[in-house]
Amino acid sequence: MTRFAGTDSYIATDDLKLAVNAAITLQRPLLVKGEPGTGKTMLAVEVAAALGRPLFQWHIKSTSKAQQGLYEYDAVSRLRDSQLGDTKVHDIANYIKKGPLWESFQSNAPAVVLIDEIDKADIEFPNDLLRELDRMEFYVYETQQLVRAAHRPAIIITSNNEKELPDAFLRRCFFHYIRFPDEETMRQIVDVHFPGLKKNLLKEALEVFFQIREVPGLKKKPSTSELLDWLKLLLAEDVPPETLRADSKAAIPPLYGALLKNEQDVHLFERLAFMARRTG
């Protein structure tokens, strides 16, 4: 059994690795929560890449139904076809569209399935998937066909905590909460993304970054993905580390738009910077 140990482009902490491996070994879904931008969605992509498995993604919206992950029966186009006298109308199977779960069940090798942001959907959504996730099989009523997974896929589910998930569902999952990385982990993450980054610039940038995260009252604290974007910009603009230092004391860091995504936050930050300049 191959084990997940992070990849060249993804730093996984020990506890995350263990949770992923436990879920894969015991063939149970892994539920991942955490602050936005801590790499929940990326996890599935990286796990698939690391283990060389095909990946099937299912992004959940507020209108998503559990059924759509399995299959959909497109009755409307069948109606249209029947009025046009199309011959394929006689076979109902022509109008069954496979969902990501079905696809993954049919995959020749064990697959990885990402169910992204499961909390976006209706409260009943996870409950509707219990049997399918447990037994890895479902029944297609239209064609009287039982679909069973040839290889049980590894299922990674992400949640942003917008809704509580039902207990029955939680009991079947492994759970991992991705903490916001500490400075050491963050250094590793940045290193993976920008191997050639000047030491000084990185140090200064991380300091500024964690300072901004400490500002009370920010609506949306900058996250890892935003830090990476910002560093990209700093590199592109070739900002020397000294400006960063000078700026962090009294004013706004350059290109702060990459870090602060909310108009009120920018406003708040400018005000604080202004006050700091006046007192300092």
Added chain:
Amino acid sequence: MLVRLFFKLRAAKIPVSVTEFLTLLDALNHHLAHGSVDEFYYLARSALVKDETHYDKFDRVFGEYIKGIENVADLLLQEIPADWLRKEIERLLTDEEKERIKSLGGFEQLLETLRKRLEEQKERHQGGNKWIGTGGTSPFGAYGYNPEGIRIGQDSSRQRRGVKVWDAREYRNLDGTTELGTRNIKIALRRLRKFAREGAPEELDLDDTIKSTARNAGWLDIKMVPERHNAVKVLAFFDVGGSMDDHVRASEELFSAVRSEFKHLEYFYFHNFLYESVWRDNHRRYNERITLPQIMRTYGHDYKLVIVGDASMSPYEIFYRGGGIDHSNDEAGATWLQRMLDTYASAVWLNPEPEKHWEYTESIEIIRKMMSNRMYPMTLEGLDDGMRQLGRRQGMPKSVAPVALET
């Protein structure tokens, strides 16, 4: 083998089921955590705990389990406000026990020691090697207090490298529930959600109509569904501190129940009465405040307003400018409450004070009038009524004009 851990977790009110426990054993069978306490800790956490708000509790139980010391599990109140503690003790102690405390140097002395210990614990805690523990078997042992002596703080086990992982208790801030077992209250709150699903008028279900018509081979088949307001939106305000200390427990129960019940729930804290600003995080109440106008701008009229407070205060705190208990407010609290009521037509005030005492407290009567009688006691029945009231689709409440008392 791990049965003791399992029951300890359950005793600490972490919802662990047998299925999950068996999963853990299965995982161990597969040698997923072999020979490392750290790995076992991670594995156990990911198999048994499904909510990060329980991580902190888990850390504590696990640390204790590893050390093999019987305590802490029930000590889930990590930061105990002294005033509340004292009241709680006064309530629980028999006269005889009180006498004994006196002989030990009196309340002040004991509380002082306790406070010192708590502070000490807080500081050292960042180093991650201490926590509060109880040794007593007395009824107040659960609150970290024992008339025969306080036993707080204990040595870390230095030989275990891994201990620091859970001793660091990094998830403490996530612990939103200091009290569970709130089933009763949940049932009452559920009524609100249920209403939102049923009571509204029907509308045409276009998707289903098309589907049924198609299935019907082209014969029109109209389908109707109840209009759904899937998300009941609630703004909850909780009174903390002051005369509410007796009710802290009850409010927190309500709070932890309320959290899981709605799609949109915003909660805020205030002290005694609503003034121009409230706060979200009790630890940062002095530097992270949100103004009421900001709230009224941010959250639409369709939010339902739930205020939890004992409404017991001096009438000055309601009607006077500068009457606020911790600060000098520019506008009277009554003005602010009225503005909130004008913005949010659906509102109730839940009062943990027993209903039969209400008429003896002037401020309760005043606030009840301002709320147009929508004040309910915090009993199951009262909550039921309150939630039914919130569910009702209502016009603007009949407002009681703020009484001008200013001089």
